[in-house]
Amino acid sequence: MSEVPDAAPSPEAADPVYDWDAYGFDTRQVHAGEFDEPAYGARTAPIYLSAAFRFDSFDEATRRFGGEDLGHIYSRNLNPTNGVAERRIASLERGTGAIVVASGQAAITAAVLGLVGAGERFVSTASIYSGTRILFGRTFARFGVDVDYVWDPGDEAEWEAAIGPDTKAIFTETIPNPKNDVVDIPAVVRIARRHGIPVIVDNTIATPYLSRPLEDGANVVVHSGTKFLTGHGAAISGIIVDGGNFDWANAGRAYPGITEPAAPGKPSILEVHGRRALELYLRGGIVNDLGPALSPVHAFLLQQGIETLSLRMERHLDNAVAVARHLAQHPAVVDVDYAGLPGHPLHGVAERAYGGRSGSVFAVTVRGGRAGAEVFVDSLRVISRMTNIGDVRSMALHPATTTHLTFSQELRDRLGIADGLVRLSIGIETVADLLGDLDQALEAVERRFPASEEDR
Numbered sequence: 194m195s196e197v198p199d200a201a202p203s204p205e206a207a208d209p210v211y212d213w214d215a216y217g218f219d220t221r222q223v224h225a226g227e228f229d230e231p232a233y234g235a236r237t238a239p240i241y242l243s244a245a246f247r248f249d250s251f252d253e254a255t256r257r258f259g260g261e262d263l264g265h266i267y268s269r270n271l272n273p274t275n276g277v278a279e280r281r282i283a284s285l286e287r288g289t290g291a292i293v294v295a296s297g298q299a300a301i302t303a304a305v306l307g308l309v310g311a312g313e314r315f316v317s318t319a320s321i322y323s324g325t326r327i328l329f330g331r332t333f334a335r336f337g338v339d340v341d342y343v344w345d346p347g348d349e350a351e352w353e354a355a356i357g358p359d360t361k362a363i364f365t366e367t368i369p370n371p372k373n374d375v376v377d378i379p380a381v382v383r384i385a386r387r388h389g390i391p392v393i394v395d396n397t398i399a400t401p402y403l404s405r406p407l408e409d410g411a412n413v414v415v416h417s418g419t420k421f422l423t424g425h426g427a428a429i430s431g432i433i434v435d436g437g438n439f440d441w442a443n444a445g446r447a448y449p450g451i452t453e454p455a456a457p458g459k460p461s462i463l464e465v466h467g468r469r470a471l472e473l474y475l476r477g478g479i480v481n482d483l484g485p486a487l488s489p490v491h492a493f494l495l496q497q498g499i500e501t502l503s504l505r506m507e508r509h510l511d512n513a514v515a516v517a518r519h520l521a522q523h524p525a526v527v528d529v530d531y532a533g534l535p536g537h538p539l540h541g542v543a544e545r546a547y548g549g550r551s552g553s554v555f556a557v558t559v560r561g562g563r564a565g566a567e568v569f570v571d572s573l574r575v576i577s578r579m580t581n582i583g584d585v586r587s588m589a590l591h592p593a594t595t596t597h598l599t600f601s602q603e604l605r606d607r608l609g610i611a612d613g614l615v616r617l618s619i620g621i622e623t624v625a626d627l628l629g630d631l632d633q634a635l636e637a638v639e640r641r642f643p644a645s646e647e648d649r
């Protein structure tokens with residue numbers, strides 16, 4: 194075995210593909226963003242555990258710090274391993290670039306704070322991940338960044354009332370949890386365009402396999418990479434994807450970090466970088482300043498997880514549909530919040546956007562209220578009692594006493610978080626094993642809360 198790097202390839206051999214953009218989704222999830230490792234020909238992304246990178250010269254250091262050369266400086270804003278995950282997810286979402294960060298929360302923070310400053314506002318749909326709602330209401334409020342909620346995203350009058358002259362962004366999710374109350378992204382984009390406001394979409398639960406909000410006209414996509422993208426519940430990460438499709442200069446609202454001189458006497462980031470302006474502003478500005486850098490080890494796990502995204506999603510979705518249908522006809526079940534089911538108020542949106550497979554995170558409400566939910570959750574044996582979603586493993590959680598514990602009863606009621614409601618994240622196990630586990634847990638509920646005469 195040679196200890197020296199491989200010799201140069203034979204001149205007759207074809208070059209590998211370097212630009213994967215024209216290839217299919219499954220091909221891009223495996224290859225997009227990869228680069229040749231010249232020393233040994235390693236075929237998976239090397240993990241570059243290097244905090245900083247050597248400059249070839251005095252002059253190169255200045256050009257990199259000045260932004261004329263976009264090469265590596267320091268892993269808080271760019272690392273070669275992280276770059277593979279960034280180019281891969283940008284390709285799948287059809288964005289102009291992406292930035293990986295330490296968590297989904299960090300991605301949302303950087304994306305919103307990049308556009309909305311102290312004394313300004315943004316509008317969000319009300320049904321969003323509970324941690325995001327807490328971030329907006331607690332930490333953003335302390336920064337002077339305020340949110341206005343739209344409770345019914347299908348009600349244009351509500352949007353019009355919420356959007357004011359200081360509204361600098363719209364935030365929403367493709368498939369919110371736990372209620373699975375899917376959002377019609379093209380409809381939100383139409384409203385945003387009327388006002389010239391950029392739309393940020395959290396696409397964590399749909400993933401780019403099911404939904405590509407940038408193709409629907411949204412401008413920024415964020416992800417918790419912790420979930421379906423990494424896929425195996427091993428590492429926390431987040432991603433911001435720049436759609437490169439917002440006209441920052443002519444929006445009619447000010448985005449000074451992008452359009453004003455980057456430093457005294459220098460051009461703006463928009464003038465220098467055009468369609469990549471938001472990405473480079475966030476990378477060199479907000480993300481670099483706040484510092485939620487992703488470890489290259491976690492970036493490796495993220496890009497490797499993405500390689501099997503479509504395969505896992507197919508199983509997640511098929512299992513979720515089977516579980517939702519099964520639960521919906523069970524006598525111990527009061528309600529199933531799955532927009533893929535006919536009869537759900539948002540079934541039309543789920544059909545149009547997702548062919549009826551509205552993700553694999555949804556809620557079931559069991560008989561017996563809080564006590565019924567406790568019996569149900571404590572009886573599960575295959576499905577794990579835990580927070581997190583989008584893992585290959587199936588998981589169950591009681592939102593009212595965990596993720597939504599700090600919410601007032603009034604807010605929980607308004608969000609539809611009933612006492613008997615349990616969130617399910619359906620994994621890729623054998624579906625019969627999941628149905629069997631749910632059935633035995635529901636039998637325990639029935640034993641404890643027998644059907645009344647009216648129920649029969």
Ligand SMILES: Cc1ncc(COP(=O)(O)O)c(C=O)c1O
Nearest residue numbers: 296297298322395397417419430
């Ligand atoms: C839809 C959604 N967005 C963002 C987050 C936050 O991601 P992270 O836990 O990676 O910070 C979560 C976490 O559950 C989520 O479900």
